[in-house]
Amino acid sequence: MNTAQRLGFGKEDKLLIVNADDFGLCRSVNETIVEMLAEKTICSTTVMMNCSWSAEAISLVRHTIPNADVGVHWTLTSEWPNYKWGPICRGRSMSSLSGADGWFPETIADAERRADPEEVRHELIAQTEAALRAGVAITHADNHMGSLYGFHSGKDLLPIAFDICARYHLPFRLPRRLLPIGGRVISTELIERAKARVSQAEDRGIVLPDYVLGPEYALNAGESYDSVKREGIDLIRGLLPGVTEWISHPARSTDELRAFHGHPDKREMEVDFWRDKEVRATLREEKITLIGWRDLQQLQMSLSG
Secondary structure, eight states: OOHHHTTOTTOOEEEEEEEEEESSSOOHHHHHHHHHHHHTSSSSEOTTSSSTHHHHHHHHHHHHHHTEEEEEEEEEOOOBTBBBBOOOSSSSSOTTTTTTTSSSOSSHHHHHOOOOOHHHHHHHHHHHHHHHHHOOOOOOOOEEGGTTTTTTTTOHHHHHHHHHHHHHHBBBBBSOOOOOOOGOOOOHHHHHHHHHHHHHHHHTTTOOOOEEOOOOOOOOOTTOOHHHHHHHHHHHHHHOOOOEEEEOOOOOHHHHTTTSOOHHHHHHHHHHHHHHHHHHHHHHHHTTEOOHHHHHHHHHHHHHH
16 A cells, blocks of 8 residues: 555545755845745755754744644755754764765765664654744754765664654654666665665555656756656656655755855756746646645544544
C-alpha cells in the first residue's frame, strides 16, 4: 500500500507536495516563499532556524498565512563562503559540528566525517524547539543538503532523525522508494540500506512520502529557463502513483541573494516554473493532486493514537 492509499486516495492516484527548502535563509527567499504559499503555487516550506533571517521568516508567515504548512529544515552544513551559520544548541559542546570559527562545515563529507551523533541529536532538538518557541506548528522535518543520509561515508544519522520525528510527531523526507532520476545509477548497497531505514522509520510510526525528486540545484552551462521548464514538465509527466515530494528552492534573484549565492538565477527560474501557466495546465492534465505535509502529519498522529 502506498502513502496515497493510506491517506484515503486510490492506488493509481498521484499526489504531489511542492516543498520550498531554505525558508529563513535571507529576505529574498522569505518574501518569495510567503508569496508562493499564499497563492498556492507551492504547498509547504521548511525553515532553517540557524540562519539570521529565520525570525523574519516566521514573523511573515505567522502574520500573513498562519495556517501555512511549515516544517523544520535540519541544518548541519554552511556551504556559502560569504554567508555562514553554526549550531544553536547552547547547553553543551558542539565542537564536532563546528570549526574554530564556530560555523558548520561547508561540505556534507566534512560534516559526516566530524559529527558526533549525540551532538547531532542535541542540535536537531535545539533547532526543533527553536521553531516551536517561535510559534511554528511544525508539520514535518527534512535535512539541508542531505547531511544526515550518509551519502559520502555510508554511515548515516537517520536513527537520530527518527527518534526526534517520533518524539515530535513529524513525518520525514525519506522516500519509500528510490528513483534513478537523470540517468543516475543507484547501487544495490544503497537500495538495501535505504530499504532498511524505511522499515525502521515505519516501525516507529513515521509517515514517509513514496518518492522524492526535484530539478538539479545548480544551473548548468548552456541551460535556460526553457530547458529547465522542459525538464520539470517531463518530471511532472513521469510522476508515479503515490505521494511524491518535489524539493524546490524558489527565490527572486536580488542583490542580496547574488551577494553570497552561487546559483541565484536557478532559484528565480524555480519561481517562474511553478507560476507558469503551462506547468499548471500539465498538473491538471496529469490529474495530479497537490497536498501538504500536514496531511501526512495528520495520518501519523492518527496512527499513533
